[in-house]
Structures are given as structure tokens and as C-alpha cells.
Amino acid sequence: MKYLITGISGFVGAHIVRQLLPQGHTVIGVDLAMPVGLPKAVVSYQMSLMDAVALKDVIVRVRPDRIIHLASASSVGYSWEKPVDCFVNNTNIFLNLVEAVRSSDIKCRILSVGSSEEYGPVAPTDVPLKEERPSDPMSPYAVARVAQEHLSKVYARGYGLDIVCTRSFNHLGAGQTDRFVISSFVRQAVEVSKGLRPKITCGSLDIVRDFVDVRDVVRAYEMVLDKGISGEIYNVCSGRGVSLREVLEVICRKVGIPFEFTQDAHLIRPIDNPVIVGSNEKLMKLGFALSYDLEHAIDDLVSWWKTKI
Amino acid sequence: MKYLITGISGFVGAHIVRQLLPQGHTVIGVDLAMPVGLPKAVVSYQMSLMDAVALKDVIVRVRPDRIIHLASASSVGYSWEKPVDCFVNNTNIFLNLVEAVRSSDIKCRILSVGSSEEYGPVAPTDVPLKEERPSDPMSPYAVARVAQEHLSKVYARGYGLDIVCTRSFNHLGAGQTDRFVISSFVRQAVEVSKGLRPKITCGSLDIVRDFVDVRDVVRAYEMVLDKGISGEIYNVCSGRGVSLREVLEVICRKVGIPFEFTQDAHLIRPIDNPVIVGSNEKLMKLGFALSYDLEHAIDDLVSWWKTKI
Numbered sequence: 001m002k003y004l005i006t007g008i009s010g011f012v013g014a015h016i017v018r019q020l021l022p023q024g025h026t027v028i029g030v031d032l033a034m035p036v037g038l039p040k041a042v043v044s045y046q047m048s049l050m051d052a053v054a055l056k057d058v059i060v061r062v063r064p065d066r067i068i069h070l071a072s073a074s075s076v077g078y079s080w081e082k083p084v085d086c087f088v089n090n091t092n093i094f095l096n097l098v099e100a101v102r103s104s105d106i107k108c109r110i111l112s113v114g115s116s117e118e119y120g121p122v123a124p125t126d127v128p129l130k131e132e133r134p135s136d137p138m139s140p141y142a143v144a145r146v147a148q149e150h151l152s153k154v155y156a157r158g159y160g161l162d163i164v165c166t167r168s169f170n171h172l173g174a175g176q177t178d179r180f181v182i183s184s185f186v187r188q189a190v191e192v193s194k195g196l197r198p199k200i201t202c203g204s205l206d207i208v209r210d211f212v213d214v215r216d217v218v219r220a221y222e223m224v225l226d227k228g229i230s231g232e233i234y235n236v237c238s239g240r241g242v243s244l245r246e247v248l249e250v251i252c253r254k255v256g257i258p259f260e261f262t263q264d265a266h267l268i269r270p271i272d273n274p275v276i277v278g279s280n281e282k283l284m285k286l287g288f289a290l291s292y293d294l295e296h297a298i299d300d301l302v303s304w305w306k307t308k309i
Numbered sequence: 310m311k312y313l314i315t316g317i318s319g320f321v322g323a324h325i326v327r328q329l330l331p332q333g334h335t336v337i338g339v340d341l342a343m344p345v346g347l348p349k350a351v352v353s354y355q356m357s358l359m360d361a362v363a364l365k366d367v368i369v370r371v372r373p374d375r376i377i378h379l380a381s382a383s384s385v386g387y388s389w390e391k392p393v394d395c396f397v398n399n400t401n402i403f404l405n406l407v408e409a410v411r412s413s414d415i416k417c418r419i420l421s422v423g424s425s426e427e428y429g430p431v432a433p434t435d436v437p438l439k440e441e442r443p444s445d446p447m448s449p450y451a452v453a454r455v456a457q458e459h460l461s462k463v464y465a466r467g468y469g470l471d472i473v474c475t476r477s478f479n480h481l482g483a484g485q486t487d488r489f490v491i492s493s494f495v496r497q498a499v500e501v502s503k504g505l506r507p508k509i510t511c512g513s514l515d516i517v518r519d520f521v522d523v524r525d526v527v528r529a530y531e532m533v534l535d536k537g538i539s540g541e542i543y544n545v546c547s548g549r550g551v552s553l554r555e556v557l558e559v560i561c562r563k564v565g566i567p568f569e570f571t572q573d574a575h576l577i578r579p580i581d582n583p584v585i586v587g588s589n590e591k592l593m594k595l596g597f598a599l600s601y602d603l604e605h606a607i608d609d610l611v612s613w614w615k616t617k618i
Contacts, residue, residue: 052393080467083460084361084408091456092401099393134443137459138466147400147456150446157447158389 002026004064004108006097007071008044009035011175012214016068017042019218028062030055031071049093056100066225067110069097075179076117079141090144091151098155098163109162111225112152116169116210116237116276117142127241128279131167131233149233156231164228166221169237169278172297173214174304182211183301185248189255190305199260200252203267205245208275210237213292213300220288227286234286237278242294250295254302311335313373313417315406316380317353318344320484321523325377326351328527337371339364340380358402365409375534376419378406384488385426388450399453400460407464407472418471420534421461425478425519425546425585426451436550437588440476440542458542465540473537475530478546478587481606482523483613491520492610494557498564499614508569509561512576514554517584519546522601522609529597536595546587547599559603563611 003020007013008029017038020027029035029044038044047054049071059067072090073079079086094112101108119129120136137143155161170180178184181203188200212220220236228234252259280288292300312329316322317338326347329336338344338353347353356363358380368376381399382388388395403421410417428438429445446452464470479489487493490512497509521529529545537543561568589597601609 083463084404087404087460088401092397095393095396138463140460140463140467143456143459143463146459147452150452150455151396151449154392154447154449154452158449 001065002062003028004059004062004067005029006049006067006069007031008038008042009033010070011173011177012070012171012217014038014175015173015214015218016070016221019215019222028064030058049096050088052096052100055096056104059100059106060104063106064108067097067101067108068221068225069094069110069112072113074115074141076139076141079139079144083140086140087144090141091147094148095151098151098161102155102159102161107162109164109225111221112148112163112165113221114149114165114167114233115142115145116167116235116278118146118149118167119276122273122276124275127275127277128239129235129277130279131235131282153231162230164224164230165233166224166236167233167278168217169210169212169235169276171212171214171217172301174300176214176301181244182247182251182298185251186255186298186301186305187309189251189257190302190309192257193255194309196309199262200248201262201264201267202244202248203264204272205248205261205263206243206274207272208241208243208277210239210241210277211247211294211297212236212238212290213297216290216292219291220283223283223286223288234283235278235280236283237280238290239278239280241275241277247294247298250298251302254298310374311371312337313368313371313376314338315358315376315378316340317347317351318342319379320482320486321379321480321526323347323484324482324523324527325379325530328524328531337373339367358405359397361405361409364405365413368409368415369413372415373417376406376410376417377530377534378403378419378421381422383424383450385448385450388448388453392449395449396453399450400456403457404460407460407470411464411468411470416471418473418534420530421457421472421474422530423458423474423476423542424451424454425476425544425587427455427458427476428585431582431585433584436584436586437548438544438586439588440544440591462540471539473533473539474542475533475545476542476587477526478519478521478544478585480521480523480526481610483609485523485610490553491556491560491607494560495564495607495610495614496618498560498566499611499618501566502564503618505618508571509557510571510573510576511553511557512573513581514557514570514572515552515583516581517550517552517586519548519550519586520556520603520606521545521547521599522606525599525601528600529592532592532595532597543592543595544587544589545592546589548587548589550584550586551603556603556607559607560611563607
């Protein structure tokens, strides 16, 4: 099958390539950044998805069977600093993508990747979060993701496009930047183990999140593309809540350093959900099963950071 | 007080001006189109709200106390034909507006006008629709309106902007284009009365809507600006459902022609809500009361079309 991957140069893009190529699929990528380190079999176009004409050109030339839309300005923090940039680089690029498909005669299935941030403020009684719970976005990023999901439904129901959606929870794995909390912990732990810093610095360790190994995330994406129903939304999550304290303990054990840390008040967000855990029941009903637990995921991240430091 | 009105050249804009000027307020307008027939006291800027720099220049120069954001590509039908245009000319222009206010030091209250379309498919048990019912947008236009409302909440809660929102139901009154159903009925009825056409042509007359006189709409907007709570949403509606059949009967009686019509299958939308009626309880709690009933509204529209034909 022929896959077009937007945002192929990112963390998840690399794992998608590793998932799809060995199965004999053709993989074509587009990204703002020139992809580094991808196998030669992957053809990539360097372009902005804000350029609707160029995007349509690529889609019409490639004629993909499937599009996995990973491209996104995906940081909540950045979205507060640059709300317009965030909105345009999420919702408007998605709109350009679906419009390019609609206005050509290409029959392809599109995966629209969303976020658990769409749920907004989560009460303890709301977890595990199910897909039917109304969204209540509380950051510019979350607003953009909800709009993308609403557009997916409208393009699926109204124009007959074949679009399946996810709400993806926190993922982790090799290649993840240390702007994300777990990758930052692992990096710091490896640095402590090499005597490069005295202790790990962190924010609140009490918050509970639902972490998925990125290798399971890309397997789930393929499963949703294989078996998902057009216009439907699927949580991609482990279904299990883990506190950051628990995660940090595992990391320290894996790296072989004492469980010690310094808390920095600046790293504690003024408003944050104490607990976010998703239900993956709907995904499981498609036939999906997780292959990697938290220990596996952290092993992979530790090995990767060890090669970097 | 100093008001800035976006989309001042439109149907509602003219009524806002008529509402505000006699109270001694200063009214400044911006619009894509050059306003025609506005009183000389109203200064207008002709510009696109997509031009973020020009928009901010105007806002900084004017330093309004209140902004009423009427500018919108507000046709559901058009949004299906030109989804990207519709989205950009609703959500992105609103984003430019709130970003201009956020990035300057201007303290002003903004009225974000939304639509009953945001509710989406409405079951008979859902009416009268209350503001807390989850939105489920089913057209590109409705998606754009929901995104605008979500952005309003995020800018209000996250950046402390003072924004109040409405979900406005069908309005009618003098100056309304015949792209809207009731204005089209009145125009046709006046034409029948003058022997310019044999009969009124219409689609389904069974659908039930909640109609508000535009003069009450602009009074409600002022009330929401006076007393509404920042970040909150207020339905602007009559709270009463009326079938198009009932409306057409009133129109024929007012114009003095027999109640006769031809139904055109092309005018019947394939998917449409049979009944949309809102609850105006929240608006009433601010101290609002309707001043014009359907008969008044139709009188006004009939008089206006009589001057045109």
C-alpha cells in the first residue's frame, strides 16, 4: 500500500516508517524540516502544509492509499505563547489536507491524529475517559485539535471522505525530545549516572498520566486505519494511570542511580489536570493489544539517551 | 462609550448602529465592503480582517471600550461549497481580532456572535436547547463557529480577555437579504401582490425554527455586553418554535394575498433538523425581555420589501 506521512521528520514519523517499510509498504513523506536519518526507500518532500497548492500537487502526484497526518504544532506550552501560529499550524493545515483530497478524485483513507488534551478539565469521576465524553478544550492547542476533529466528521459525513480519528495520550520512546517530561527525566537520569549533574530537577510528581510506548502508538494507528469506522474517534492509550513519581522511580532503577530529585516551583504548571487516564476499550474492540509496557518503553528511552550523552 | 463593530455593512450592523447612536455612543465600523447608507457620525474602515496588521492598527488607533464582532461568512450552504473560505473568514478572522486585543494594552469587552447551528443534530427531546448542551457541529460553518466559541473561552480564561458569547438563532427584519427563507417569502409575497409572479415557491414548510426580530437581537447584544459574565455563552432566541407554514400564513395575511404556494423539491435540504428551538432563560435572567413578536417582525419586513419592489 502507498502511505503519505505528513510530519515524517518528527519523533512519531520515524517510528511509523520503521513499522511500515518492513511490511513492504511504500512510504512518502512531507515535512517542513528535511528528514534526517530516514531509510533511502522513503521519498520526502520538504514543504509547508500551509501552501495549499503545493500540498495538492504532492497528493495528486503521489495518489496515496492512506494518509497519516502527524504534522502538528503539538506543544500546549507553545500554543499559549503563539496561539495564532498554533491554530494555523494545526487546524488550517489539516483543512488544506482534506480539501486537497476532496477536490481531487483520489480515494484514500486519512488518519487524523488528535490529542487527549481535547477532553479539557478532567474530574476524577470522568476517568477512564471514553470517546463520547464531550470535549472542553482549555488551551489554544486543544481548541485547534477539537476543530480538526469536528472538520474530520464534517468531511466524512458531508463529503464522504474516509477519515478516522484518534485522541492520542502521552507517548514515549526512543527519539523523543526532552521537551516532554519523561524524556527529560531519562536524559537527566543518564546525566546523573555519568556525573554530569548532581540531581534530577522536576515539577510536581503527583500528576497521573496515561503513557503509551510509541511503538504501540504506531501499531494502533495502523489498526485504526485497517479496521476503524469512517468518522469515528479512537482513544490511543494504555488505559492505565501512572504517577510521575512512579515513572521516575522506574527510571532511576533502570539507570542505576538513587531515587533523588529537586523540585522546581517553576516547573509546576498553575493549572493542570491531576489525573488523565483514557479508556482504550473501543480500540481493543478493533482487535488491538498493547505489546509494550512502561518498563519496555523506559528501557528503550534509556538506551537511546545513553547513545546521545 | 466607544464601540467598534466588525461587519458593520451587513444586515445586523445597520440595526446595531440604529440602536447605539441615539444613546450617544460613538460607533466605528470595519467591513470588507464600503458601508452604504450609514449615518455620517459612523466612521468606517474598509479592510479585510484577515489582514492582522491592519486590524491591530485600527484597534490600537480606535481604542474601543466594546467590540461587537458581526463579521462572518454566515451561510451554511456557502460553507459546503467553500469550506476553507468559510473557516478562514470565521475562525481565523476572530483569532486575528482577539490576538490584536491581547497583544495590545487595550481593555475592552468583546461580543463574539455565534450560531444555533453549533448545536448540530437536534432531537425533539433536546428542545428547548440550553447553553450547556454539548455542541455537535455538522457543517463547515458550524465547525468554525464552535472553534470561535472555544477560542473565546480560552482567551477569556487563559489570557483574561473580557469576552461574552452568543448563540444567535434565526433573525429577521428590514434589510435582510432574500438568501434567508423568511425574507425570501416576504419578497415573493409582495411580488405576488403586485402581479409580478403567480405564486410563492418554497421548500418544506414543516420545519420549525426559533425566529427573533433583529431589533430584539441587537437589544440582546447590548444586554449581554452590559451584564453578561466573561467567558459565558448566551442563547439569543425567542424561546418559541414556529413552523414555516405558520410564518407563511402570517405573511400572506399581512400582504393581503391568498395562502397559496408551489413546493420545489430542490429547495428541500436532504438533511435538516426538523425542529430548532432555543431556551432564552439565561438571557432573561440578565433582565432581558423581548419587545417584538413575529407579527411585528413581519410587518417591518413587509414594509421594507414594499419600498424595494
